[in-house]
Amino acid sequence: MFYLGHVEGYATQEWKDGRTFQGLYKSDERFGPGIESYPDGCRDIGLWLANHLIKLCTEVPGSFSVLDYPEHYRYFDDSSPKKCISVKEDPFLRSYKHLPFDDKDIFPEGVLAYSCNMDHLTLTHSFLEDCDAHYFENTKELPEEDPWPIANGTPLLVRIQMHAYKHRHCQAEFSSDMRLILRGVRSDYGHPGPRELASEQLIQKAARGDFDGVCTVLRNGFAHPDVADKQGYTALAAAAIHSHCDIVNLLLDNGADVNKCSDEGLSALSMCFILHYPEESFKGNIAERTLHSYQKWNERSESSEAVSVVESVTSEQQKRWETIQLLLRRGADPNVSWVPSHLLFFAVKAADAKAVKLLLEKGAKTDARLPSKFRGLSPLHIAASIPGEEGVQITEYLLSSALDLDARAEDGNEVYGPDEPQDKEASLSGDVTWQLKNEAGPPQEYFSSYNGPVPEEGGRSALHIACEREGNSEDARDVIRLLLMHKANPNTLWSGHSPLSLAIASGNDLAVAELLKHGADPNLPLSGAVKSALCAAVSTAYEHQRTTAQRIALVDKLLEAGADILAPVTLQEGKRKAVGTAVDFAYYKYYQDRRIANTPYHMLSASEQEVVQTRQALLEHITAKLRERVTLKEKEWDQEELRRSKKLDSAIRVCASKKKERNHDEEQGRLPIFKYCYQCGRSVGVQLSPCKHCYEVFTCSEACRRKSWNERHSRECSGLLGRFNHHCCVSMVVWVYVIITWACLPLNELFK
Known part of the structure; x- marks a missing residue:
């Protein structure tokens, strides 16, 4: 059938030499699952992009899988929901794409009377809905089916999967089930054709470092430089993990996608990071509660065999670091792969300040998080716990682009x-x-x-x-x-x-x-x-x-x-x-x-x-x-008022113990005082008694009373008593003077 003037949907194409192709088309080109058959009985099967296979239905030996690295595989978040394909939802939708959803804001009225060239006109949302309604009007309504999970998150492959999902009910006349090809099942279709063989050779030669062999395959034109096996393992990934920088450059120069991911979500860059940072390279930190120290290579015995192993590993690590630098220089996005974790975590946990700086310069996001089962930590959380000067340096780098300094880990219920x-x-x-x-x-x-x-x-x-x-x-x-x-x-x-x-x-x-x-x-x-x-x-x-x-x-x-x-x-x-x-x-x-x-x-x-x-x-x-x-x-405060309040408090306590009544006005008029043991300082769980002489201080026991009296309160209390005795003496003198005066007056004056 035709869609906006271009071949669309499942079709069969035949050649005079006996070749045939059955598969999915879009805009006159192969775009999706398909089978090309040859007169000798061999077949090329897989996902197609124009005239090339972009993904095979066979697995190349030696392909990279994170399952082979259990220390990293544990970071997979199995609880996260699988992303499924939906025709109505655009996985690449951005806010600005909402603008052409309303036709009246885009097309003047009657524009189709002047031009029907859809290669140049904006295809609005409602216009495409009308086209789909006409295109699929004869398709039978089928009961609800299970959602189709997205097998590979690379943007090109997502579009291929969405296109296949859109036409999932339009292949009734085909004898082959195209859904099996989408799942990577080759079934019994005979020997592989020349394109399948060339694609497998491209990946294998790239892994071996055969530069001339890779050049020959690419020159013949039978293999796409971005072709991947059943698991999404590409020639670029094969060359990168084996540190063949010359082949990496060759593939990228011929159009390979540096950010293409495998079905596990691994890019070539993330595969190199997994190999470059084994678990023993990570520093113990309190953020992850990994306080143990991993054994380092230079802590092993200094035997000749151990030294040679260390030198070999160091050489491999250096080559892999050069490959990482090359990929980043050629446009690798450090944010494209979050499997098994964001690449920034590898460099931070290994206390590699140089790598952290490079990743941040290439746009690595600092708001990445580990899965919830690992407390949802961010790179800044781990950097703050890295011991040594490296931790300080990495923290400084991260703070230059950190979005939220007070971001919380998911450990609110944890006890210190x-x-x-x-x-x-x-x-x-x-x-x-x-x-x-x-x-x-x-x-x-x-x-x-x-x-x-x-x-x-x-x-x-x-x-x-x-x-x-x-x-x-x-x-x-x-x-x-x-x-x-x-x-x-x-x-x-x-x-x-x-x-x-x-x-x-x-x-x-x-x-x-x-x-x-x-x-x-x-x-x-x-x-x-x-x-x-x-x-x-x-x-x-x-x-x-x-x-x-x-x-x-x-x-x-x-x-x-x-x-x-x-x-x-x-x-x-x-x-x-x-x-x-x-x-x-x-x-x-x-x-x-x-x-x-x-x-x-x-x-x-x-x-x-x-x-x-x-x-x-x-x-x-x-x-x-x-x-x-x-x-x-x-x-x-006023000292006389304070002293009166303390004495009044003691009197209230005595009356309460003897069940006597006190004047309510007196109780309200006193100052609030803080009662504590003058010796030990305790105010809770003790019975406090005032000093019998001055009622100024309280003690909780006989031992505290004696110690307080001997160390300080005897001097303080004597001063208070001295002032009290002075007031008493003055009052006594006044009364004696009054009595003597009265005694000396004549009787008649006294009666006056």
Whole structure:
């Protein structure tokens, strides 16, 4: 039949010499499945493009398959839906193609009266629909059938498959089933013809590096330079994976498509990357949780045989790198193949900064993602976790074209490793009970409420990963600095942690300083095992990362940066809750280790005694900071009113214990005060009693009362009592003077 003046659909062509062709046509040319038969009984079978086979129905021995590389094949995303062919949907549709969908915006009325040359007129969407309606008007309506998956994503082959799908019900007069050819089934069609043989020879000679043989086949004209076998394996791919650069240039000069892909979705460039970067070349990184180190070639024994193997591999790698450079120089698109993963991942995971730079210069996309089963990581996520100077360099390259610095991985439900409950810790803390009484925590007047934006929960960002790194503090700091300078958000949450708390947990004080300098909020409320950056600094879970002096210096650094030690911290044990401070959190973590907290000091080992000393030194330091903070805050208020409120509070407590009634106006008129142990700093899970002399401070036990009295409060309390005695003496003198004056007056004056 004819379509717009050109041969269209399935047809049979015969020659006087006895040759025949049965197959699919488009615009007067072969375009799709077909069979050319010869008088001697041999046949050329496959997908045709004009007078050449573009894809065979046989497989060439030695073809490349990712199935032979299981370490890479695991990156296939089997869960992603298969793309299927649809006549109504254009897989190459772009937004600008919607413009000619409306005829009135393209053609003036009656234009076909002046010209019917469809090679020059714009073929609008509705016009083509009308043509299809006339062309297929005699085609019988058939029941619904299974969708046709796209076997090969190369644009030319997609168009061939769509054309075959469009005419799938129009080959009734053919004895051969063209759908079998589309699936690569040659069946029993006899010996292959000259075109099939020449095509197979072209691929095999290219793989062997036979330059003259490839030239001869191309000169004869029986094989298309872009022909592929049943699996989509082309001569270009065969030459590239064997590093025959001269043949690669020859094929490209003769019209081979440098971006043509196999049925697995592999381009010649991606095949070279798979061979150039074996799994042992990848660096262990925390982004993928591959912390193991692969054995390198230069770490093997220095025997003569091992040295020769290393030299051979190095030579092959160099040749393959030269082939990769050649393909990129000749127009290979690094984004055309995402199988088994985007090519940028290979170079990043191997810490090959030179290759990363080259790929980015050639337009590699930085928004690529690994499959969901690998947490949906981006190249920037992995680069931020690569140890050494290479990681810093690669991160800098990626940031020059990164679209989203705060892109999240798909690991929002993952728990930060050190926060996972361990069996040992569970046994240590199993019997720990605190008498939580729903304490309300410090009154609002004592601390500044967090007024920033609500922390964004989600998966890890590149900044989270860089802050999670342990070791190589300087390199990690440099990566963090680059991310922050490019405006990465330092106040997002993953697994209840901010980048700042992760830097604290990983022991990287250089990263802590960098984060604080670039706007990380030390008062950002956290939702995980630690409730604030200050809680992370005093937690026993991360104490192995620092010495006692370093932990104390870290606390001071956070306080200088604005961390509020009086910010409320919620503690929970079972169904009971209470609100305290970072000091309460520190004691809570301390008492979770029953061995350290409840065993007499002399019964502990030397290492355990050192742990006790370290923890107690930190507890004493943060308690001193808490006292200083409360004292400074209370100095801002009227001291007499504050003293009266504290005495009134004590009186209310006594009356409550004796079930006496108090004046409601007095209770409302007193200042809100924060009650905490003046010695240990605890305000949660303890019974606080005021000083019997001044009622100014509270202690939680007799031991704390005595220690506090001996260390500081005896001097403070005597000063308060001195002022009190001075006021009493003055009052007594006044009363004595009044009495004496009255006694000396005459009786009549006294009665007046």
